[in-house]
Amino acid sequence: MDRTADHPMTTPDGDGTTSPDTTPPGTAAPGTTPPAEEPDPLGHLLEVLDLRPVDGPGPRGEDDVFEGDSVLGPAPRAYGGQVLAQAIIAAARTVPPGRLIHSLHGYFLREGSLEAPIGFAVERLRDGRSFSARRSHAMQFGRPILSMIASFQEEQPGFELTTPMPDGVPAPGDVPSAVEELEGADDRARTFWAEQSAFDLRHVGGSLYLPRDPSAGEPAHTQLVWMKARRPIGSDDQMLHRAMLAFACDQIMLEPALRAAGRSWQEVGGGKVPLASLDHAMWWHRDVRADEWLLYVQGAASAQGGRALGHARVYKQDGTLVASMGQEGMMRLPG
Numbered sequence: 001m002d003r004t005a006d007h008p009m010t011t012p013d014g015d016g017t018t019s020p021d022t023t024p025p026g027t028a029a030p031g032t033t034p035p036a037e038e039p040d041p042l043g044h045l046l047e048v049l050d051l052r053p054v055d056g057p058g059p060r061g062e063d064d065v066f067e068g069d070s071v072l073g074p075a076p077r078a079y080g081g082q083v084l085a086q087a088i089i090a091a092a093r094t095v096p097p098g099r100l101i102h103s104l105h106g107y108f109l110r111e112g113s114l115e116a117p118i119g120f121a122v123e124r125l126r127d128g129r130s131f132s133a134r135r136s137h138a139m140q141f142g143r144p145i146l147s148m149i150a151s152f153q154e155e156q157p158g159f160e161l162t163t164p165m166p167d168g169v170p171a172p173g174d175v176p177s178a179v180e181e182l183e184g185a186d187d188r189a190r191t192f193w194a195e196q197s198a199f200d201l202r203h204v205g206g207s208l209y210l211p212r213d214p215s216a217g218e219p220a221h222t223q224l225v226w227m228k229a230r231r232p233i234g235s236d237d238q239m240l241h242r243a244m245l246a247f248a249c250d251q252i253m254l255e256p257a258l259r260a261a262g263r264s265w266q267e268v269g270g271g272k273v274p275l276a277s278l279d280h281a282m283w284w285h286r287d288v289r290a291d292e293w294l295l296y297v298q299g300a301a302s303a304q305g306g307r308a309l310g311h312a313r314v315y316k317q318d319g320t321l322v323a324s325m326g327q328e329g330m331m332r333l334p335g
Contacts, residue, residue, distance in 0.1 A: 041198040042229050045071055048082065049089055049243060051120065058121030059139060066090045066120045070112065074192040074265075078112025080146070080277045081250025083138050085243040087148045090120035091134035092239045099132050099152040100284070101242055106148035107279045112140055130154045162285075165295065165319040172226035172293045172317075175202040182209055199248050202226040208255055211264045221260035221300040225252055229291040244290035245323060246282060249312065253280070253327035256300035257308035261333055274332040278307065281326045288314070288322040306332045 051066035058065045068086045073079035084106055092101060112118060118140050125133040131153050138146040178201050201207070204224040212219065227248055233241070254275060258268070267273045288294070298312040308331040314323040 039195065041071075041196050042231055042233070045082075045198045045244075045247070046233070046240075049085060049240065049247075051086060051089055051093075054119065058119075058137075059142075060121065060123070060137075062121040062123050062137075064090070064094045064122040064124070066093070066122075067117045068120070069117055070114050071198075072114075072192075072196060076114065078114060078118065078145070079250070080108050080112075080280075081247040083108075083112055083118060083146045084148065084250060084280060085247035086118065087120055087136040087138055087146060088150065088243040088246055089239070090122050091136045091148070091150050092152070092243075094122050094124055094134060095132040095152045096127060099130075099154050100238055101150050102153045102285075103281075103283045104148055104150040104246075105279065105281045106146055108146055108277045110140075110143060110145045112138070112145045116140060118145070125149075130156060162321040163313060165315040165321070166224070166297060169224055169295060170204055172202050172228075175204055175226055177202050178207065178209065181207055198229060199227050199251070200230050201251070208258055208264045209266070211266055212262050219260050219262045221256050223252075223256055223259060223296075223298050225255075225296040225298065226293050227252075227296060228293045231291070233289075233291045238287055241288055241290045242284050245284070245288055245294075245314070246280075248290060249282070249296065249314070249323075249325055250277060250280065250327070252296060252298065253277070253310045253312065253325065254300075254308055254329045254331065256298045256310050257303050257329075257331055260300055260303070261331070263333070274330060276330045278328045278330055283324045284322065285324065286320060286322045288316070293317050294322070301326075303331060306330055 048069050048071050051068045054065040054067050056063050056065045070078045071082055087106065088101055088104065118138050121137045121139060123135040125135055131151060133149065133151050136148045136150070137144045178197070202225065204226070229244065233244070254277070258273070258275070263273050268275045295315045295317070296312045297315065298310060301309045301311055307328055309326065309328045311326040312324070313321060315321055
């Protein structure tokens, strides 16, 4: 395959490290898709998830290669949930019709740069009678930034069991949105969460966007979050909605551990709390729509050695369990 010097799978001059963020707020970096004139973060995200096919083979002989751009996020690098969602879309394009993703495990290997597109090479591991397995590598500057293996299955009948949704959770309409919580704040985080995010997040009992009130008592290591896309997605494609769920959940998976430590996102953004996703596991149990309210029931199972483990169950408003997930991340705090 003939690859030009700026192809995401080609090594450029230098070490390929992420350059400092010099992009003015509200504008697109070279490797990002520019936002529309009228702000539409969800429309922008849907464009980014519509990957472009690239003539193969991939760097390891893969037959299926795609590439995509990045959305702007709260940090000057490619958002991990976006790369994970794109890896899902890439893998899904290679499986037989009617098979939906039901599980994945992915490792975040390096920061992704906003300065160039990201390539996705898919290895077809197996196609069985009802299951398919795929490995996706996200590549940039000739190096992998994410490695994911996923399994897909045809719809089949079977025994049903579910853990019930907690009782007494306030309805999303009774919980303040990020826009309301951040009203009056004047920083990059407020601009992103209130204006540029594709999702409406509502934390029951308060978010971590602002510093914690020291008088609030012992911090919890659990939380409840309502989330949905800011407007209807306009597609019934179940694979797209499942990928959107992967995109969305990465924003909050380590929050229970951050909450238990009494820290906020302002401290993460300010460099006081180094925080980064290391790996992510996810299981889809039933069909889901990312543009309907979903409740994330979250906890932090452990924190040690500069790492923290968060987990979540995701429910529809009617109590249907649609997904479960876990994520370990680097969280470096003094003991």
